[in-house]
Amino acid sequence: MIAQSGVSLVDQWLESYWLVLVVKAAVVLVFFLTAPLAVGYVEHKVLAHMQARLGPMYAGRFHGWAQLVADGVKFVQKEDIIPSAADRWVFSLAPAVALVPYIAVLVVIPFSDEAFILNLDVGIFFVMAITSITVIGVLMAGWASANKFSLIGALRAAAQLIAYELPLVLAAAAVAMQAATLSLIGIVEAQDRYWFVLSQPIGFFIFMIASLAELTRPPFDMPIADSEIIFGAYTEYSGLKFAFFLLAEYGGIVVLSAIASVLFLGGYQALPGMDAIPAPLWMAAKIGALAFVIIWLRATYPRLRADQLQRLSWLVLIPLALLQIMGVAVLKVAV
Amino acid sequence: MAIDEKDVRTAEEPKATGLGLVKGLGVTLKHALRPSITQQYPEEKPDLPARTRGVIALKQENCTVCYKCARECPDWCIYIDAHKETHDPASGGKGRSMKVLDRFAIDFALCMYCGICVEVCPFDALFWSREFEYSEHEIAELTHEKEKLEEWTYTVLPPPELEEGAEGPAADEGAA
Numbered sequence: 001m002i003a004q005s006g007v008s009l010v011d012q013w014l015e016s017y018w019l020v021l022v023v024k025a026a027v028v029l030v031f032f033l034t035a036p037l038a039v040g041y042v043e044h045k046v047l048a049h050m051q052a053r054l055g056p057m058y059a060g061r062f063h064g065w066a067q068l069v070a071d072g073v074k075f076v077q078k079e080d081i082i083p084s085a086a087d088r089w090v091f092s093l094a095p096a097v098a099l100v101p102y103i104a105v106l107v108v109i110p111f112s113d114e115a116f117i118l119n120l121d122v123g124i125f126f127v128m129a130i131t132s133i134t135v136i137g138v139l140m141a142g143w144a145s146a147n148k149f150s151l152i153g154a155l156r157a158a159a160q161l162i163a164y165e166l167p168l169v170l171a172a173a174a175v176a177m178q179a180a181t182l183s184l185i186g187i188v189e190a191q192d193r194y195w196f197v198l199s200q201p202i203g204f205f206i207f208m209i210a211s212l213a214e215l216t217r218p219p220f221d222m223p224i225a226d227s228e229i230i231f232g233a234y235t236e237y238s239g240l241k242f243a244f245f246l247l248a249e250y251g252g253i254v255v256l257s258a259i260a261s262v263l264f265l266g267g268y269q270a271l272p273g274m275d276a277i278p279a280p281l282w283m284a285a286k287i288g289a290l291a292f293v294i295i296w297l298r299a300t301y302p303r304l305r306a307d308q309l310q311r312l313s314w315l316v317l318i319p320l321a322l323l324q325i326m327g328v329a330v331l332k333v334a335v
Numbered sequence: 336m337a338i339d340e341k342d343v344r345t346a347e348e349p350k351a352t353g354l355g356l357v358k359g360l361g362v363t364l365k366h367a368l369r370p371s372i373t374q375q376y377p378e379e380k381p382d383l384p385a386r387t388r389g390v391i392a393l394k395q396e397n398c399t400v401c402y403k404c405a406r407e408c409p410d411w412c413i414y415i416d417a418h419k420e421t422h423d424p425a426s427g428g429k430g431r432s433m434k435v436l437d438r439f440a441i442d443f444a445l446c447m448y449c450g451i452c453v454e455v456c457p458f459d460a461l462f463w464s465r466e467f468e469y470s471e472h473e474i475a476e477l478t479h480e481k482e483k484l485e486e487w488t489y490t491v492l493p494p495p496e497l498e499e500g501a502e503g504p505a506a507d508e509g510a511a
Contacts (some may be wrong), residue, residue, distance in 0.1 A: 050363040054373040300363045301356070 009114045024107075024117045032103050035287075036250035037068045042288075043250075043295045044068075050299040075243035083146055083236050090144035095237070095244035098137030101130045102251040109258045110185045112268045112279035123184035124176050127259055128169050131214065134248065135161040138223070141245070142233035153232020156306060157216060157223035163313040164213035164220075170321035171207040174200055174328045175263045188267030195266040203324050204264040206317050208293070211256040213309065215249060217294060219301035222309055253291050261286035385492035388448045389467040392487035393439055397460035400434040404452035404461060412445035413452060414438060414478075439481040444474050462491040 010027070014020050041056075044067060048055030060066025082088055108123045110116035120126050135158055142154020176182055178199065179190035190196075197204045213220040216232075224232035234245050261267055265286045268279035304312070374381050383389065400417040416438035421430040453461045464487045471477050497503065 046367060049367040049371055052366055052369065052372045054371050054375070057375065296360065296363060299367075300359045 008116055008119070010117075012114070028103060028106050028117060032106055032251055033247075035254045036247055037072075039253050039291050039295075040068045040246075040250045041065065042291065043298075046292065046295045047299050050296075072243065075240055078239035080239040080241065081236070085146035086236065087144040087146070090140050091236075092241070094137050094141035094144060094233075095241045095248070096137070097140055098134050099244050099248040099251070101133040101137075102248060102255045104130050105255045105259070108184055109255070109262065110188060110267060111283045113185060113189070115268075115280050116185065119183060119185050122182050124172050124182050124187065124259075124263070127184070128165075128172060131252075131255070132161070132165050134252070135165075137248070138233045141237070145233070145236040147236050149229040149231075150233050150235045153223050153225075153229050153235070156229075157233060159306070160213055160216065160220065160223055160309055163310055164210045164317075167206050167313060167317035167321045168210035168214060170318065170325060171200075171203040171210065172259075172263060174203050174321070174325045177325065177328050177332060180332075184262050184267070188262055188269060191266040191269055195264065195269070197264040200264065200324060200328070202320055204260070206321050206324070207260055207263065208290075209317060210313075211260060212294060212297065213313070215252045215256060215294075217249070217253070218298040219304050220309060221303055222306050225303060253294055254287060257287045257290035257294065258283070260290055265290075383465045383467075385465070385495045386463060387465040387467075388450060388463050389465045390443070390463075390469060390487055391441055391446070391450075391453060391484070392462045392464045392491055393441075393481055393484035394460050394462065394488050395436060395439070395481055395485055397458045398436055398439065399458055399460075400436055401457065403455050403457065407451050407455045409449060409451065410445045410447060412442040414440040414442070436481065439484065440478050441484065442478040443469070444477040462488060464488070464490045465492065466490045 008024075010020050010023050014023065041064075045055045045063070056064025056067035058064055059070045082091055105127050107117045108120050108126055110119070138157045138161075139154050142150040142152075142157070145151070175187060175196050178196060179187040181187060181190065187196075216223045224234065226232075229235070234242060237245060261283065267286070268283040270277060270279065270282050400415060402415060405411070405413040405415050415436070417434045417436050419432050420435050421432045423430045450463065453463055466487055469477075469479070
């Protein structure tokens with residue numbers, strides 16, 4: 001069978017609709033269960049070395065590669081506690097609401113012009129819409145826990161995520177305008193000649209900062225600030241439910257790194273003259289590089305205060321993003 | 336008293352250039368590229384300095400059973416038993432009596448590693464050793480007798496060289 005670009009590999013190989021569906025779901029699930037573990041392991045190691053430590057060294061014999069697998073086994077064994085005053089249903093549903101959006105976003109991320117699950121025409125719109133659902137999961141967790149720290153954490157998270165959703169969407173919108181398409185594959189193909197980070201460096205900067213805040217990763221980890229409100233909305237969680245929140249965080253790193261590479265770093269496009277390396281590897285390398293930067297920032301910067309967070313978003317990032325959009329629009333019409 | 340304005344030093348308000356943020360990234364990256372300083376203890380033995388307060392060792396032949404260490408010990412963790420023996424000198428004359436050590440034990444469960452016994456010993460019978468791996472499952476087994484304490488003297492290191500410009504040992508010590 002001849003490879004066709006623009007058609008998913010699975011669709012080329014298999015005929016049956018249901019078989020295709022099952023294979024695609026399995027691929028997404030396996031990717032979602034392995035990539036965040038890899039990022040988590042790298043975070044352990046990178047943070048450790050930045051602090052002149054070694055990090056995990058025993059699990060799995062070789063440099064503790066199985067540390068997160070061991071952690072997973074530990075979480076499964078733990079008692080699943082639901083506080084007696086908690087709203088049981090909402091409490092139990094919250095981890096799923098936080099986790100599922102990131103799995104759903106993976107569906108539209110292209111790893112080459114053939115290695116993707118679904119090429120949605122409204123790709124970037126879908127991504128932005130779906131990722132913002134995570135906030136609801138965090139709010140549910142905080143509200144249902146019947147714990148003041150959880151509630152404070154959840155409300156901080158809501159305030160922060162709303163504030164940073166806007167620059168995130170505006171930065172992505174500027175890219176969509178330049179690419180003249182909403183499809184993620186279309187956006188990657190539009191970066192054929194040069195990556196959009198060259199034409200929109202400010203947009204890339206805004207997008208990365210907003211992603212960090214969206215993931216409530218340090219230095220924007222006010223909502224889970226463990227030194228003041230224990231663990232924010234996740235305080236009352238234990239066992240697998242807690243593990244799901246962690247998985248959502250690391251899955252979020254993978255997903256937002258992937259979106260950032262698609263929007264600004266040319267996605268699966270190779271650097272000029274290096275076409276020999278297959279496209280999926282380029283995509284993976286870009287995701288890895290951005291994930292490293294996210295971890296690097298965590299090791300470097302102290303936490304921002306709630307008011308500083310809000311000021312940065314509303315007074316710096318959003319005006320900058322709006323200017324960016326205006327600039328792109330003017331150039332788009334003029335050129 | 337009025338404060339002289341000239342004496343008040345005010346820190347100059349640093350300009351927010353964002354350069355510090357970049358420098359911070361440089362610092363963490365530099366540390367990530369350096370080898371880490373962790374010593375993987377059970378596999379890798381730590382190289383402790385010569386004056387480490389690991390365990391107290393006893394050189395029995397230097398001990399005159401003066402009981403100074405046992406009396407100075409703040410928590411009474413040194414046990415000493417001795418008896419008197421009289422030896423007739425080969426040249427004849429009156430017999431000389433001396434004390435012979437029967438038991439010298441340190442209870443390391445009580446010891447707080449203050450080192451007063453080592454300091455106070457007038458004949459250099461007690462020493463600090465770097466040895467530290469002598470934990471036990473029973474608290475009673477932490478009381479170590481003179482044979483074990485003697486063994487530890489073989490792990491005692493010579494004192495390190497004095498630092499440049501440091502005051503030497505007191506000159507009148509030998510004369511007194």
